[in-house]
Amino acid sequence: MRIGMIGCGVISKQYLASFDQLPDVQLVAVADLDRARAEAAVEGRDGVRVLSVDELIADAEVDTVLNLTIPAAHADVDLRAIAAGKNVYSEKPFAVTTQEGAQVLEAAREAGVLVGSAPDTVLGTGTQTARVAIDDGEIGTPIAAVATMATPGHERWHPQPDFYYVPGGGPLLDMGPYYIHSLVTLLGPVAEVIGAGSRLRTERTIGSGPREGEIIPVSTDTHVTGVLIHESGVLSTLVMSFDAVGTSAHPIEVHGTGGTLAVPDPNRFDGDVEIKRLGGEGWETVPVAGGYADASRGIGLQDMAVRGADLRASGDLGQHVLEVMNAVLESATSGARVEVASTVARPEAVEQQDARVTA
Structure with a gap:
């Protein structure tokens, strides 16, 4: 291609x-x-x-x-x-x-x-190993998930951060795709959402590059939280922030009747998946069981080249996630629960394989 x-x-x-x-x-x-x-x-x-x-x-x-x-x-x-x-x-x-x-x-x-x-990070070993664990019943029946991203803002490191702080940016549309693509891959499509948002600052100061010290306006919410109601009945809580300093929470946790799964950063392709079993002692690392090993951005193009219309990082998935995010923002404005009109099939799981030899 x-x-x-x-x-x-x-x-x-x-x-x-x-x-x-x-x-x-x-x-x-x-x-x-x-x-x-x-x-x-x-x-x-x-x-x-x-x-x-x-x-x-x-x-x-x-x-x-x-x-x-x-x-x-x-x-x-x-x-x-x-x-x-x-x-x-x-x-x-x-x-x-x-x-x-x-x-x-x-x-x-x-x-x-x-x-x-994009993102094609969900095709890596992190999210795909978590998917295998869920599909194999390792945590029993999924009940809920929590996805958390907390950072003080991209203007601290990005030399041209303007687009992060206008409609189409913000923490939800910027970072939310990583988390929601992963949640849909793990738990299936979303049927309804409830959202809330805030915007505590109207200006940001660029912290690096040739424009360091320049002040830029903020015209979109910079802290957004939502509840995603999956078609399966699973409830995912989403916290996306450009206002918080940090968090000690796992990027994504999936709770089931028999255990809790800690899913690594969905902005990365790899990372350890951990499980805490009902009646067990502490967290166990789950052996890698799926996904493209040693993958990096662009593996979605390779998958597209090989699989054609059956590509996993599809526009249909991207559109469903976009609708979910905009529904959260709509709910944050209206205060009402919002239905998600579209649906999408969970992409086919990626068997464990080398990213350079895809099939």
């Missing part, structure tokens, strides 16, 4: 580091509104051309567009690429509004092209 990458910002470095390890994926072109940044991103990479965005979308050598633009541009770039007959794979969130995401999926169906969506 020949990839044209649009957007050469911070996250692109992680994808670029992965491409040489993916046997069925080839980077052939890059584009960025800042051409110098695109040129710097692929310096030393033979055969990778630097193009304008329009040139890349029209290029016959590109069959799949990797969309690493800011969230507000995700849907527009995807739609333009689809109109040119390209497959698309978008960074998270899939889009900013649920309506935009639906337009992308409809356009792709009409054009007969594939749509993928």
